Amino acid sequence: MSSIVPNENGYVCLSFDFDGPSLWMQRRMTTPTPVSRGEFGAVAVPRILRLLARRGIPATFFIPGHTVETYPDESRAVVDAGHEVALHGYAHELNTTLGEEEERAIFGRSIEVLDKLCGTPPTGYRAPSGELTDQTIGLLVEHGIAYDSSLMGHDYRRYRVRRGDALPASGPAAWGAETDVVELPMSWTLDDYVYLEFVTFRRMLMPGLRRPEDMFANFTGDVAWMVREVAHGVCNVVFHPQVIGRGHRLAALEAWLDELGELGVSFARMGDVAAAFAAGTELGIEPRHPC
Template sequence: MARHLVCLTFDFDVVSGWIARGMTTPTPMSRGEMGLIGAKRILALLAKHNIRSTWFVPGHTIESFPDAAKEVVDAGHEIANHSWAHIPPAMMTREEEEADLVRASEAIIRLTGKAPRGYRSASWDLSPHTIDLLVKHGFKYESSLMGSDYVPYRARRDDVVKLGEPMILGPETDLVELPISWTLDDYPHFEFVRTPATILPGLQSADGVLRNWTDDFLYMKRDFEWGVITYTCHPFVIGRGHRMIMLERLVETLVSEGATFCAMEDAMEEFLARERRAG
């Protein structure tokens, strides 16, 4: 029987991403704090439609805004590791990355009473050490890679990539990859960011993004007997009024098309069960 899973995921960064970029003046801080308002709107929408989702929450958010983090837990949503300081792993040494990873998990354990099963890196930029560290620390799934769109796969370690030479693929691990895409992330579509070096224009029409996001699901439904699609949102981005209307329209449309909404840990378990049945 055809079955098409939808994972709504929320990177609850609040101010951590701006701090990691060195943008700590009052305006970017207030911009991040909008995520506290957006989170309440999202939780109300998810409750209205009886949807369980996954929230990737940096340790900085948990420790800076504990009441907001607890509201997500109390609503029954999965909490996954999104680093402590929201610094991309590729910018850290192995020792720094491991310390940040462990510190983030410890914050989640204090919040939820259990270790996180999933991980998503800040800025989706893994280091050469990330997969090894996730396996070492008992994570079950990862969601920062883009090697597929609707079908989970096993993350590899120790690829050899050198300029001018063929790529040598490393061995697969037990870590399940639940792939993502910038096209299914609200941030590049909607956020205007200006720095001395770059401009991210953002500010696209929500209607256009809604059509793209809907069509990606419809393609999966048409061409795949089973699949998972992951949408990535940030409460300070998607939480704006017209975008909340867009998000609810997306939910309503996908429900009418037969989608099954679930947390990422549940999608992972279903993938593993299918894998076992296939032998």
Template sequence: MPRHLVCLTFDFDAMSGLVARGMKSPTPVSRGEFGAMTVVERLLPLLERYRLPASFFVPGTVIETYRDHCARIHAAGHEIGNHGYTHVPPANLTPQEEEDGLVRASDLIEEVTGSRPRGYRSPSWDLSDVTVDLLLKHGFDYESSLMGHDHMPYFARRGDVVPDDGPVTFGETTSLVEMPISWSLDDFPHFEFMRTATSLMPGLSNARLVLENFVADFEFMTRNTDWGVLTYTFHPYVVGRGHRMLMLEKLIHALQERGAVFSTMRDVAVEFRGRT
């Protein structure tokens, strides 16, 4: 019996990702604030209407800013995963800063949910050389920032050696489940216009065309494997805009019509472990 899983994941960053880029004036703060509104007024009601479980990844600073929002996410039965304390990616932190932030964020999640998070997703998807070790040390079950497959979890490695001028030597495979992701299944690069001093991300794609891509990746999975999981990543301040909310609802319909089983990442990681 084929089983094609879908994880709807929401990185509830509010303003933290903009703050990490040095954008702290009133307009970027309001841009993040918009996301907090959409969690409560749009996303939680949509998920409830379709009775879908989801996984939210929330940085510690956002939990402290929006404790009630996080309590409502938890009360609605969704998973809350660790997304660091600030939104600075681990690759840009010292090992000590990274570990301190990881633990601090888990403490905050435990305050809200009553238990330690099982999963971690790095801000901006860029792990450091020590992230996998830290996650194992602190008892995490899964990680979700790598791109080594599109619809099959695997076990994360540590200790790869990557010289500038020679072949890569792969390190040891660990017991940490990797729930892989992709920028192509993330709302952010498709939709979010972002201008910084050194870069321009155009975003603002036509939602109908993005929907077509999102559904096609699910169809590809169903043709290629009897068991797999496709992970979609959304940001409340991105997907919460009107035309994108309509797209998200159409995506849910399209996936349901094609037999998708919706699950949290926490539960899929356990299921994957049971199959190995």
């Protein structure tokens, strides 16, 4: 895996959670209509790969084992295009609902599937629905996973994942010990799903369906602030093929990539950023211009 080329303006990591139908399976929405929404992800992946290839942009795809086994050709195409593939559960299981042995078995199976797909074991992990638990962190450590991308404790800087935080109601937080796992943080504000996807749940409705240009204006605001205020910052952005893969959204994505080009940032795979951090590269130096 190549490393990152130093760029004081910073880096943007494009990530794509290729959930397929597993996202809907997690919610027990397995009638043909929600499943078809997941199927659309496999339609969108070749479009996204063409778009990235035209611009020579490397990216990271978090792919559940279920997606790899259901869509082997699309998953293979991601690897063949030189993108990174990282862990995202087997069938998008919600970690908060899993017993330790159950989660360990799912973890092992997911690693096996990705290892077979890529020829090398995965080094990164994003918890399905972003639900990381202490138990999951233990498994990341156990399997020597280099980085996680599920937490929201910073925006432009890497940090170490902790284990065993205690939050007593009677006193201050007692933070747990840092692990070797690097956190490449995400945020709902940098995730296409919450802006764009229309979902009706039993007790609530997620309206989504916003203009993608409005979403990308928020994304640009975060990247532009980083370029101005932080040296060697890293901004991680989360997309879902089944969400971003529609025509008007892909067009807006292309326009946004043009904007990022003008801001002078580089694109990097998350595994490369994690490896650079582990090797001692300073990232996310704030303020960029000490006064």
